[in-house]
Amino acid sequence: MRSKLAAGVLVALAFLIPAAPAAAQAQAPGLDPACQTVERKVYKDIRELVTIDLDTATTTQVRLLANQILAEANREQLPVLSEAIQKRLDGTADDLRAFLKADLSGAWLAALRVEAYRTLTNAGPNVQDAAKKALDDGSIDVLLAYLNTGVYEARELDCKSQPTATPTSQPTATPSATPSATTTAAPTGAPSVSPGAPGGEGGEGGGLPVTGSDTATVAGIGGALLLLGGVGFVIGRRRRARFVA
Template sequence: MRWKIPAGALIALAFLVPAAPAAAQFESPGKDAACQTVERKVYQDVRKIVAVDLDTPTDQEIRVLTAQLLHWAKVDKLAGLQDTVEQRLKGTPEELRAFLKKGVPNVWTTDLRIKVNQSMTGAGVNVKKAAQVTLDNGSADALLAYLNDGVYTARELDCASQPTPTPSASPSVTPSATPSTTPTGAATPTASASLGAGGEGGGLPKTGANTAIVASVGAVLLLLGGIGFLIGRRRRSRFVA
C-alpha cells in the first residue's frame, strides 16, 4: 500500500522547511571571487520540499507548499524557478500539482547549471576546472555539491597560489633647502644713505659747493659794509667843515 502524508502533516512540514538551513549558518567561512573571507552561500535542495504525497492534500495545502518553494527560489536567487512557480500559481490546482510532481527538478537543475557557469567568470584555474567537471557530470547532486562546497575548495587553492604582494619602498625624504636669512623683497641699505639731521650718529661735516656759497656771501656783505662806512665818514667830514 502506498504511504501517504496526512494533509495536516504536509502543512506543518511546509512551515518547518525554512528552519532547515539554520544549521548551514554554522558552515565554516569561505573565499569569494576576490579572495575575501565571506560566509558561504548554501543552496537548498528544493527536491525535499516536493518529495511528499501530492495527491491527498487539498488545493489550499498545495498552494501553501508551493509558497514555500517560491520562498527558497527567491532566497537562492534562482530566477528560472521563481518565474515558473509564480506563473504556475496563476493556473489551476491540477496544473500546479503536475508541476510540483515532475516540473520542479528540471527547472531547478537548469538554474543550478546557470549558477555554476556564473562562478567561472573571472575565476582562477582551479575554480574553472572544478566547474567544468561539474557541468560535464550534469546531475543535480553534482551541481549542488559544487555550489555548496566545491567552489570554495577550488577558490582556496586559487587564492593560495596568488603571489604575495610586495610592499612598496618607502619614499625617500629630500630635505628642503635652507631658507636665506635675508627676507625676500627686503630693501638693502646703501652706503650713500644719510643718517639724519644735525650730524647725529657720527655724520660727516658738509663741504664743497655749500661752503663756497657761504664764503662768497660773507665777502659781499663785508665789501658792502666797507663802502657804507666810507660814505658815512665823507658826509660827516663835509658837515663839520
C-alpha cells in the same frame, strides 16, 4: 472569505517552515572571488521538501508545497525556479500539480546551472576547473555539491596561490631623496662682483680702494710738495734773520 484566509495562512507557513532547515545548514565562512571572508550561500536540496504524494494530495497541500519551494527559491535567488513556480501558482490547481510532478526538477536544474556559471566571474584556475567538471556532469547532486562546497574549496586554493603584494612597495621609496640635494647648493653667491669694477651701481661712495701704480704717483707728488715746502720755510727764515741783523 475563508478561501482567502486559508491562502494567507498557507503563504505564511511557506515562509516560516524553510527557515529552520536553512539555519541548520549554516556552514563555516568561505572566500569570495576577491579572497574576502564571507558567509557561505547554502543551496537546499528541494527534493527534501516534497514529502507528500502529489497524485493523492489535496489542492491545499499542493499549494502549500509550491509556496514552500518558492520561498526557498527566493532565499537562494534562483531566478528560473522562482519565476516558474510563481507562474503556476497564478494558474490552475491542475497546472500547479502537473508542474510539481513533471517540470520541477528541470526548472531547478536550470537554476543551479545558472548559479554555477555565475561563480566563473573573476574566477581563478581551480574554480574554473571545478565549475567545468560540475557543469559537464550536469546532475543535480554534483551541482549542489559544487555550489555548497566545491567552489569554496577551489577558491581557497586560488587565493593561496596568489602572490603577495607587500614586496613591491619597499624598494621604490629610498633612492629618490638623496641625489637631488647635493647638486644645487654649492656654486651660489661668491663670485658676484668682479675684482676690476671701480664702484657700485649708483656711483656713490663705497668703491674699492685705489692700489698699484696710481698710489705710487700720488705718494711721490705729495713727498715733493712737502720737500719744497720745507725748503721754502728754511729760506724764508734766513732772509728774515739777515734783514733784522
